[in-house]
Each structure stands twice: as structure tokens, then as C-alpha cells.
Amino acid sequence: MLKLLALDRFTILLFVMxxxxxxxxxxxxxxxxxxVVTTAAIAILFFLHGAKLSREAVIEGVMHWKLHALVFAFTFALFPILGLLAKPILVPMLGKELYWGFLFMCFLPSTVQSSIAFTSVSQGNVAGAVCSASFSNIIGMFITPVLVAYFILGQSQHNYDPTASIIQITLLLLVPFILGQVLRPWVFPYMKKLPKIVKVFxxxxxxxxxxxxxxxxVVAGLWHQVSGMTLFILIVACxxxxxxxxxxxxxxxxxxxxxxxxxKTIFFCGSKKTLASGVPMAQILFIGQPLGMIVLPIMIFHQIQLMVCGVIANIWSKQQAGKL
Structure with a gap:
């Protein structure tokens, strides 16, 4: 049952945290x-992601621009539109801060690791998934702050300028990624000897x-603000x-x-949102805001998407093998 629901060790550890x-x-x-230690770990993670992505996969994936355009439309158009349309329903039930978190989740890029993994398991276009998910994260470093500035923070802070946030996100996520690409010929051989190092980081x-x-x-009183019913409504909304x-x-x-x-590639890359990039972005974008309330929706959505995609990828894999 745990395997069916994708409740692996990482999921359990999330609840433990x-x-x-x-x-x-x-x-x-x-x-x-x-x-400070957490920031360093995130920078190392994106450095390793850059070193892991091969130039051949980039070239092969870039050529399939129609696939990437559709994934982009799902990630940065469909999700935000649905999130904005849900405002009249969710704000009265969840409150302003949790709705901000829900909308912020809609503005985030796709996942990298799980999109590629599920596409591979279901025997989809893995090269396309590698490029689409990676490009989504790179583009999201610029698009997400702009969307947050216009639709969330711009509503309460009329002079809010996303430029500083974009610079911080670029330094934390994009610069290490590019550095990893540049140093890939020297770094990747060691990564092959330690195949689990990216997963660990x-x-x-x-x-x-x-x-x-x-x-x-919690120090700011999170659990005094979020009731069991509110949490249930948030799970249903996600x-x-x-x-x-x-x-x-x-x-x-x-x-x-x-x-x-x-x-299959479009399905897995276009339907998910990243927790790995989302929480660091939230720390930069929502300074002075209730961060726990902001990241709670993406934590819930992240787990639901893993459970559902795990089951679907398994079914498609068996169909491909002729077992269903």
C-alpha cells in the first residue's frame, strides 16, 4: 500500500520534518x-543538476520546440489562470496568506527529477523531459518573481520591484547550474562513481x-492559524x-x-510543480511574510502529484510491457 501511494522514505521524512x-x-x-547551511546545500544541488545535464540531451531536446511550448503553456499559463480564477472561492475559505501560497504554487516551474523519472518509467520521451523540465526551472527563475510581483505582492506593496528578487534567485539557482554545465567534463565522471549524490542533495x-x-x-503561530478544516479544504483544492x-x-x-x-512527457512535465525550487524562491520573494503558510500548499500539492503520477507511470509501464 505504501508503495502504491508513493509513500517512500523521502515522503515520510517530509512529514517528520x-x-x-x-x-x-x-x-x-x-x-x-x-x-546559511541550507542555502549552500541548495546552491550545490543546482550545480550538480547543471553537471548532470548532457549537451547531447540539450541539443536533442531543444529541437522539439512544440513539446516545450505546450509544457510551457501548461506550467506558466494554464496553472496561473486556474489559480486566479479560484480566488473568489478560496480566499473566503483559506484566508489571504494560504491563498497566496496556492497562487504562488501555480506560478512555479515544473519539477526536474520526478518529471524525468516518471517519463522514463512510462517509456516516454526522456530527452524531451530532461530539457523541458530543466528549461522550465531556468525560465521560472525569471517568470515566477514577475508573476508574484504583479499578482500577489503588487496588490499589497504597490512599489514592489521584482528585480532584486530575480537577481537573488539567479545567484542562488541559475549561476550554480551554469557553473555545473561549464565544469561538467571534470565533475560528471565523479558523479557517475557516486550516482546517488544528486538525490542526496x-x-x-x-x-x-x-x-x-x-x-x-511554528514560532510565529502557524498551527494556531490553520485549523483541521482549513487543511482539509486546502488538500481538496490542490x-x-x-x-x-x-x-x-x-x-x-x-x-x-x-x-x-x-x-507522456507533456503529461508528466506539464502537470507538476517544483518543491526544490519553490521553497528557496519563497524565502527570497516573501521576506517578512508568513513563510509557513506560503509553502504549505506546494508541500501538499507536491505529495499528491507524486502519489498520482507514481500510480499512472506504473500503469503505463505495464501497458507498454503488455501486462495490462
Whole structure:
């Protein structure tokens, strides 16, 4: 049952971080030191992502621009439109801060690791997934701050300028990624000897960020502000959003004439949102805001998408092998 629901070790550890932050939150000077270590881990993670991405995969993937354009439309057009349309329904039920988090989630780029993994398991276009997911994250470093500035922070801070945030996000995420690409000939051979190193930094940095974010939120009284009913409504809202996007990601590529492998790539890359990039972006973009409330929707959505995509990828894999 745990395997079916994609409740792997990382998922369990995510819940452990939330529980740990609830009862043993890091605060004061320790929180400052922990924040510096977390930032360094995130920078190393994106350096490793850059070193892992081969030039051949980039060239092969770039040529398939129609696929990337459709994934881009799902990620940065469909999701934001649905999030904005949900405002009259969600604000009265969730409150302003949680709705901000929900909308921020809609503005985020796609995932990298899981998009590629699910595409590979279901025997989709892996090269296309590598490029589409990676480009989504790179483009998102610029688009997400602009969307947040215009539709969220611009509503409460009329003079808010996203330029400084874009620079900070670029220095934290994009510069290490490019450096990894440049140094790939020297770094990648060592990465092949340690194949789990990217996974360790990927999951480890997310766990650290989640613990730090929820620690500060708990200190600020997060669980006094979010009731069980509010949490349930948020889970339902994330589930409904994912269902709508997945149905469109399933049928639109068919209507547009993409082959079966590309359909799977578009489905997995176009229906997910990144936690790895999302939480660091939130730390930069929402300074002085209740960060725990902002990242809670993406944490919930992230887990739901992993569960659903895990089941679907497994079914498609068996269909491909003729077992269903």
C-alpha cells in the first residue's frame, strides 16, 4: 500500500520534518546558521543538476520546440489562470496568506527529477523531459518573481520591484547550474562513481528548507492559524487543481497530434510543480511574510502529484510491457 501511494522514505521524512519543526523548531542564532547551511546545500544541488545535464540531451531536446511550448503553456499559463480564477472561492475559505501560497504554487516551474523519472518509467520521451523540465526551472527563475510581483505582492506593496528578487534567485539557482554545465567534463565522471549524490542533495536540501520554513512558521503561530478544516479544504483544492490540469494534459496533446511518447512527457512535465525550487524562491520573494503558510500548499500539492503520477507511470509501464 505504501508503495502504491508513493509513500517512500523521502515522503515520510517530509512529514517528520514538519512534526520536528512543530515540537522542536530552530530559532534565534541557530536558525540563522541553519539558513546559511541550507542555502549552500541548495546552491550545490543546482550545480550538480547543471553537471548532470548532457549537451547531447540539450541539443536533442531543444529541437522539439512544440513539446516545450505546450509544457510551457501548461506550467506558466494554464496553472496561473486556474489559480486566479479560484480566488473568489478560496480566499473566503483559506484566508489571504494560504491563498497566496496556492497562487504562488501555480506560478512555479515544473519539477526536474520526478518529471524525468516518471517519463522514463512510462517509456516516454526522456530527452524531451530532461530539457523541458530543466528549461522550465531556468525560465521560472525569471517568470515566477514577475508573476508574484504583479499578482500577489503588487496588490499589497504597490512599489514592489521584482528585480532584486530575480537577481537573488539567479545567484542562488541559475549561476550554480551554469557553473555545473561549464565544469561538467571534470565533475560528471565523479558523479557517475557516486550516482546517488544528486538525490542526496535534492532530498536533503528540500528537507532542510522545509524544516527551517516550518520552524519559523511554528514560532510565529502557524498551527494556531490553520485549523483541521482549513487543511482539509486546502488538500481538496490542490486535488481538484491537479485533476483539471492532468485531464487537459492527457487529452490536449492527443488532439494536437503528438505521438505516444511525447504525450507522456507533456503529461508528466506539464502537470507538476517544483518543491526544490519553490521553497528557496519563497524565502527570497516573501521576506517578512508568513513563510509557513506560503509553502504549505506546494508541500501538499507536491505529495499528491507524486502519489498520482507514481500510480499512472506504473500503469503505463505495464501497458507498454503488455501486462495490462
Amino acid at each position: 514538519v512534526i520536528l519543526a512543530t515540537f522542536l523548531p530552530v530559532s534565534g542564532q541557530a536558525a540563522d546558521i541553519f539558513g 535534492d532530498q536533503g536540501s528540500i528537507l532542510m528548507v522545509v524544516y527551517g520554513a516550518f520552524s519559523s512558521a 486535488s481538484v487543481l491537479l485533476t483539471i490540469v492532468m485531464l487537459l494534459a492527457l487529452y490536449v496533446p492527443r488532439w494536437l497530434g503528438f505521438n505516444r511518447a511525447d504525450q
